[in-house]
Amino acid sequence: MILIISGTNIFQKEKPMKNVDLTPLQYTVLYKNGTEPPFNNEYWNNKKSGIYVDRISGKVLFSSRDKFDSGTGWPSFTKPVDENAIVTHPDASHGMIRTEVRSKSSDGHLGHVFDDGPAPTGLRYCINSASLRFIPVEKMIEEGYLDYLRLFDALELPFEQIILGGGCFWGVEAYFKKVKGIIDTSVGYSGGTTHNPDYTLVCSGTTKHVETVLVTFDPKIISLAKVLKHFYAIHNPSTPNRQGPDIGSQYRSAIYYISKGQKQAIDETVYQLKAKGIMVTTEVAKAKNFYKAEEYHQDYLDKNPGGYCHINLNTIHDF
Numbered sequence: 001m002i003l004i005i006s007g008t009n010i011f012q013k014e015k016p017m018k019n020v021d022l023t024p025l026q027y028t029v030l031y032k033n034g035t036e037p038p039f040n041n042e043y044w045n046n047k048k049s050g051i052y053v054d055r056i057s058g059k060v061l062f063s064s065r066d067k068f069d070s071g072t073g074w075p076s077f078t079k080p081v082d083e084n085a086i087v088t089h090p091d092a093s094h095g096m097i098r099t100e101v102r103s104k105s106s107d108g109h110l111g112h113v114f115d116d117g118p119a120p121t122g123l124r125y126c127i128n129s130a131s132l133r134f135i136p137v138e139k140m141i142e143e144g145y146l147d148y149l150r151l152f153d154a155l156e157l158p159f160e161q162i163i164l165g166g167g168c169f170w171g172v173e174a175y176f177k178k179v180k181g182i183i184d185t186s187v188g189y190s191g192g193t194t195h196n197p198d199y200t201l202v203c204s205g206t207t208k209h210v211e212t213v214l215v216t217f218d219p220k221i222i223s224l225a226k227v228l229k230h231f232y233a234i235h236n237p238s239t240p241n242r243q244g245p246d247i248g249s250q251y252r253s254a255i256y257y258i259s260k261g262q263k264q265a266i267d268e269t270v271y272q273l274k275a276k277g278i279m280v281t282t283e284v285a286k287a288k289n290f291y292k293a294e295e296y297h298q299d300y301l302d303k304n305p306g307g308y309c310h311i312n313l314n315t316i317h318d319f
Contacts (some may be wrong), residue, residue: 029130030108033093033100038073041129045069049155050136051081051148052127056106059085061132062125063151068119069150070124075132077125078117081151088113101125141214141258142186143288149258159183160219162227162262163190163287165210165254166235167243171311172213173232174301178316181222186214187300188292190256191283196291202250208285210254214290224262228269229319231255233313238279244310253280256287 028034052062091100101110117124167188188306192209
């Protein structure tokens with residue numbers, strides 16, 4: 001592997017290689033102002049939709065919406081998502097004057113910015129893949145970047161997502177994994193006020209969070225209306241803060257929608273249930289958070305066949 005090391009400038013800081021799993025190349029780029037080889041790095045030709053975050057801090061830096069093919073062999077962007085997330089410094093190494101770009105949150109070296117980019121900014125942020133971590137748009141909620149989905153509102157994506165709370169998330173996830181058209185599931189905590197809660201804290205009832213399942217589905221195979229029919233078929237929306245033997249506010253019925261367009265389908269479903277005389281206590285709100293639960297909760301009933309479940313998984317409804 002060829003490693004091109006740029007000269008040291010006055011802003012370089014030596015960092016201890018600990019707490020973060022970095023490859024030697026990543027460490028050299030981030031903390032010794034190195035440059036990775038062109039056309040032989042992770043993201044130079046990545047065309048997927050998503051965000052690029054600081055590999056160290058996780059701070060959002062760039063979006064695929066602003067990425068372009070500069071022909072240089074490095075990821076190139078017309079602008080950062082937030083100009084306050086980066087800092088720039090003069091770089092006089094290699095006998096030339098360039099403008100270095102660093103991450104404000106981690107002080108890691110990112111690359112350089114040039115004035116030969118396309119409209120509308122006329123800038124080219126030439127960034128090392130080694131300094132970044134890419135999060136595809138379909139994984140943004142799961143990884144805690146729900147607020148940044150707004151960057152992709154104008155795109156027609158091949159999936160939809162909804163966050164559902166219907167009791168113990170082990171069973172709700174296991175059920176939806178069996179439904180045709182469901183692409184992916186992830187269990188977590190939503191709707192509360194506590195940041196980054198763990199299972200013990202949520203069970204205490206002090207966080208106001210609900211045990212939820214982030215459901216990713218293909219709308220060409222299953223509509224949101226049918227996803228909701230499955231949801232209401234496997235839990236009792238009439239019992240507040242309880243599902244079967246599970247009692248507590250974390251077990252309340254809840255739907256947290258991602259886009260405003262989903263609200264209509266939810267309202268229609270709730271209206272139909274109430275018209276049948278069913279009392280519906282479901283909390284319906286715009287999604288404001290999703291904290292992925294601990295790894296041992298993910299796909300729990302796959303890992304623990306015969307484990308506790310309040311849902312009959314032998315019957316998958318056909319709507």
